[in-house]
Structure formats: structure tokens, C-alpha cells
Amino acid sequence: MAGKHSLNSKDYFETSSGGNIDNTDTKNEEEQQNNNDFQNNIIEEQFNYAKFKDNDFDEDYYDDEDRSRRKAIICICIIIVALILAIAGFVAYRMFESKKEDTNTPEEVVEDKMIATYEGYDVLGKIKIDKLGVEQYILDSTEDKALEKGVGKLYGGTLNNYGNFCIAGHNYKEIFENIGTLEVGDKFTIIDPKLEETTYKVSEISSAEPDDLKALIQNDEKVEITLITCDKLSTARIIVKAEEVVEDTEETTETNTVNTVNTNSVIDSEENV
Numbered sequence: 001m002a003g004k005h006s007l008n009s010k011d012y013f014e015t016s017s018g019g020n021i022d023n024t025d026t027k028n029e030e031e032q033q034n035n036n037d038f039q040n041n042i043i044e045e046q047f048n049y050a051k052f053k054d055n056d057f058d059e060d061y062y063d064d065e066d067r068s069r070r071k072a073i074i075c076i077c078i079i080i081v082a083l084i085l086a087i088a089g090f091v092a093y094r095m096f097e098s099k100k101e102d103t104n105t106p107e108e109v110v111e112d113k114m115i116a117t118y119e120g121y122d123v124l125g126k127i128k129i130d131k132l133g134v135e136q137y138i139l140d141s142t143e144d145k146a147l148e149k150g151v152g153k154l155y156g157g158t159l160n161n162y163g164n165f166c167i168a169g170h171n172y173k174e175i176f177e178n179i180g181t182l183e184v185g186d187k188f189t190i191i192d193p194k195l196e197e198t199t200y201k202v203s204e205i206s207s208a209e210p211d212d213l214k215a216l217i218q219n220d221e222k223v224e225i226t227l228i229t230c231d232k233l234s235t236a237r238i239i240v241k242a243e244e245v246v247e248d249t250e251e252t253t254e255t256n257t258v259n260t261v262n263t264n265s266v267i268d269s270e271e272n273v
Contacts, residue, residue: 113194118137118149118150119150121149121152122141124138124192125138125160125191126190127167128188129179129188133174134176134188136150137151138150138159138190139153141153152168153165153166153167153168154216159190160198160244162221163219165225165226166216166226167225171230176227179227182205183205184205185201188202202241203241205240205241208239210235215241224242224244226240226242227239
């Protein structure tokens with residue numbers, strides 16, 4: 001039995017050699033397949049990379065195109081805004097010119113009546129001193145707050161009526177600062193609530209201490225105005241008294257009489273001749 005199943009050396013060698021050859025071929029085929037797979041993978045990766053680059057190029061191209069489109073839109077918007085501003089400027093200029101032409105021939109606005117109150121105080125009238133550039137409402141109060149807004153009635157009766165109407169004001173620039181520079185004979189105007197104007201002529205300029213009240217004395221036979229303010233250089237008060245300017249009816253009558261007499265004399269002389 002043993003001899004029957006045993007193999008000689010030649011058979012063993014052939015058998016062993018044949019088995020090794022088959023195994024080598026199989027390995028070679030596997031290596032070849034692996035190489036092919038590897039090469040395929042490389043090719044696929046290269047293809048994918050190329051495809052990715054193509055896609056990236058396309059995206060950059062479209063991004064550039066979008067940027068160009070946005071720039072074009074922005075330029076168009078800027079042009080439209082510039083046109084709108086130019087049109088608006090032209091219209092505004094025309095309106096300004098038309099208003100300027102209107103102001104060249106302004107219509108004089110005449111007040112029907114004076115305002116009743118100013119800054120919370122009753123208004124009695126208005127004083128205008130053209131020589132000093134002063135125009136202030138006369139308020140029915142001499143409180144500090146009132147005198148900050150204008151001048152106030154200190155004492156007296158009715159405005160532009162018989163008696164001595166006394167007006168006090170601070171020595172501020174636009175109020176009574178320079179009334180001490182007025183001279184006898186200078187004139188100013190007092191306007192009552194009905195807008196009736198009365199002209200006054202300065203008759204006296206003096207100063208007095210605060211406890212000297214002579215300037216407030218009333219004279220029912222005259223229509224007087226007394227302006228009072230502080231003296232910056234002392235404790236004294238500057239006082240300006242003025243009297244109503246009466247129309248020169250008497251002088252006009254006398255002038256007419258003289259002219260009539262002269263005319264009659266000439267006529268008599270001619271008749272005598």
C-alpha cells in the first residue's frame with residue numbers, strides 16, 4: 001500500500017513546480033489588475049481635477065460678469081441721480097430768480113392794528129427813535145423780565161394824552177443805551193395801539209439820582225414824554241424830556257396873513273399908479 005501511494009522525486013518536483021507556476025501567474029494577474037486599477041484611479045482623479053478647474057474657471061468667469069453687470073448698474077444709477085439733481089437745481093434756481101424779481105417790487109404790508117401782547121405783557125404802544133435806530137414796544141410793566149424784552153411804562157396817564165407819560169428802559173444797545181446822546185430839538189415818534197403817530201421834540205436832557213422823582217411830576221397842560229435809563233458810569237439816571245410837536249397852524253396862518261397883506265399892498269400900489 002505504501003509503495004502504491006508514494007511519489008518519486010520526479011513526480012514530486014513536477015507537482016511542486018506546477019503548483020508554484022500556477023501561483024505565480026495568479027499573483028501576476030492580481031498585480032496587473034492592481035496596476036490597472038491604480039492607473040484608472042489616477043486617470044479618474046486627473047479627470048476630476050481638470051473638471052474641478054474647469055468649474056472654478058467658469059465660476060470666476062461668471063463672477064467677473066456679475067461684477068461688470070453691477071458696475072454698469074451703479075454707473076447708470078449715478079447718472080440718473082446726477083440728472084435728477086441737475087433738474088432740481090435748475091428748478092430751484094428759477095424759483096429763486098422769480099422770488100428775487102418779486103422782491104424788487106415788494107408790496108407794502110400795512111398793519112391794521114398793533115399787537116395786544118408781546119412776550120406775555122400788554123402792549124401800550126411803540127416808540128421809534130430814528131436817530132438812534134431804536135424801535136421798541138412800550139409794555140405795561142417795568143418788571144425785570146419785561147425790561148429785558150423792551151421798554152415799560154413807569155408812571156403817568158394815557159399814552160399821547162395830556163400829562164407826563166414816563167418810560168423806563170435798560171441801557172442796552174437796542175433800547176436806551178444812547179438816549180444820552182440825543183440833543184434838544186431831536187424828534188422821535190410814539191405810536192398808539194390804533195397806529196396813530198405822535199411826534200415829540202426833545203426839550204430837556206438831564207440826570208438825577210434814583211431817589212429824585214422830579215422827572216415824574218405831571219403837567220396836565222402839556223403832552224409830555226419822559227425817557228429814563230441808567231447811566232453806565234454812575235448810579236445816576238439819564239432823563240430825556242420831550243413835548244408833543246403841535247402842527248404849525250399858527251405860523252401857517254401868520255404866513256398867509258402876511259402874504260395877503262403884501263398882495264393887497266401891491267394891488268393898491270398899482271391902482272394908485
